[in-house]
Amino acid sequence: MPDTPILICYDGSDAADSAIAAVATLLPSRHAIVLDVGPVLTDTESIAALSPVMPGQGFEDENLDDARRNAEVGAERARQAGLDAEARAGVAAPTWEAIVDTANDVDAAVIVLGSRGLDGFRELLEGSVSHAVVEHSKRPVLIVPPA
Amino acid sequence: MSDNPFVADRPILICYDGSPGAQHAIAVAGALLKGRRAVVLDVGPLDLVAETYAAAGSGAADVGQAVYAGALAQAEAGAELARQAGFDAEPRAGIDAPTWRGITEVANDIDAAVIVLGSEGRTGLDELLEGSVSHDVAEHAHRPVLVVPPPPASSHA
Numbered sequence: 001m002p003d004t005p006i007l008i009c010y011d012g013s014d015a016a017d018s019a020i021a022a023v024a025t026l027l028p029s030r031h032a033i034v035l036d037v038g039p040v041l042t043d044t045e046s047i048a049a050l051s052p053v054m055p056g057q058g059f060e061d062e063n064l065d066d067a068r069r070n071a072e073v074g075a076e077r078a079r080q081a082g083l084d085a086e087a088r089a090g091v092a093a094p095t096w097e098a099i100v101d102t103a104n105d106v107d108a109a110v111i112v113l114g115s116r117g118l119d120g121f122r123e124l125l126e127g128s129v130s131h132a133v134v135e136h137s138k139r140p141v142l143i144v145p146p147a
Numbered sequence: 148m149s150d151n152p153f154v155a156d157r158p159i160l161i162c163y164d165g166s167p168g169a170q171h172a173i174a175v176a177g178a179l180l181k182g183r184r185a186v187v188l189d190v191g192p193l194d195l196v197a198e199t200y201a202a203a204g205s206g207a208a209d210v211g212q213a214v215y216a217g218a219l220a221q222a223e224a225g226a227e228l229a230r231q232a233g234f235d236a237e238p239r240a241g242i243d244a245p246t247w248r249g250i251t252e253v254a255n256d257i258d259a260a261v262i263v264l265g266s267e268g269r270t271g272l273d274e275l276l277e278g279s280v281s282h283d284v285a286e287h288a289h290r291p292v293l294v295v296p297p298p299p300a301s302s303h304a
Contacts, residue, residue: 140175
């Protein structure tokens with residue numbers, strides 16, 4: 001258990017930054033994997049993907065690149081907060097599925113998520129990611145509100 | 148709100164209702180967070196006190212005392228488990244409804260660094276009526292909440 005990593009889900013939101021701060025204080029100096037899960041297709045892209053000009057796969061690759069960049073930002077913040085952090089990215093819908101899969105893959109001791117409250121459009125579409133992760137993963141989940 | 152919401156020496160609030168899930172939550176929390184100060188809380192049901200008053204028109208104070216004493220005994224059992232799990236633990240009891248409100252109030256009172264809960268804080272009819280305590284606490288507490296699922300093997304229902 002002490003050597004299994006912490007999985008921090010990072011989407012660049014205030015709550016995600018708050019989640020890193022909480023981990024740095026509550027679970028200091030542990031190995032952390034900072035994950036950003038991008039959408040397979042954004043809402044606009046899912047309409048645009050119907051066009052023959054740019055195939056849907058192109059959007060997916062772009063979204064994965066975005067997720068990689070974002071995860072690296074999160075990992076850098078985690079390092080500044082004193083964690084031994086590495087970045088990881090994926091694209092999936094629904095988001096919770098990629099989080100649970102990655103947690104299983106790295107055998108995470110705990111999954112850390114910022115709670116975004118109930119204000120996002122994507123939240124309306126997907127439901128609460130934190131609730132879904134709690135329900136579907138068999139691992140402890142630390143839910144952190146924005147500071 | 149303080150400048151740093153995650154100061155290291157603030158206590159952890161562990162919610163304990165005596166269920167196997169709550170016992171497991173203490174063990175898991177200990178593996179992650181041991182060495183810290185912990186307040187182990189059981190929130191007794193306010194509805195029992197209210198029903199007694201409604202039925203008898205009196206006696207609610209006695210029932211209230213009994214419910215509080217029961218919650219405190221439960222919390223003491225949980226605190227003992229928490230000590231075994233590596234926490235510097237003290238018990239605390241409350242009476243409230245809904246349960247999440249009692250938890251949130253104590254968390255504010257002690258300025259808890261994190262609230263630890265089993266994901267099956269309520270079962271059956273209570274869960275249907277009250278919803279999930281862990282979801283409610285996560286929504287209302289405005290502080291980190293560690294939700295611990297039940298142990299994998301022992302769920303034989």
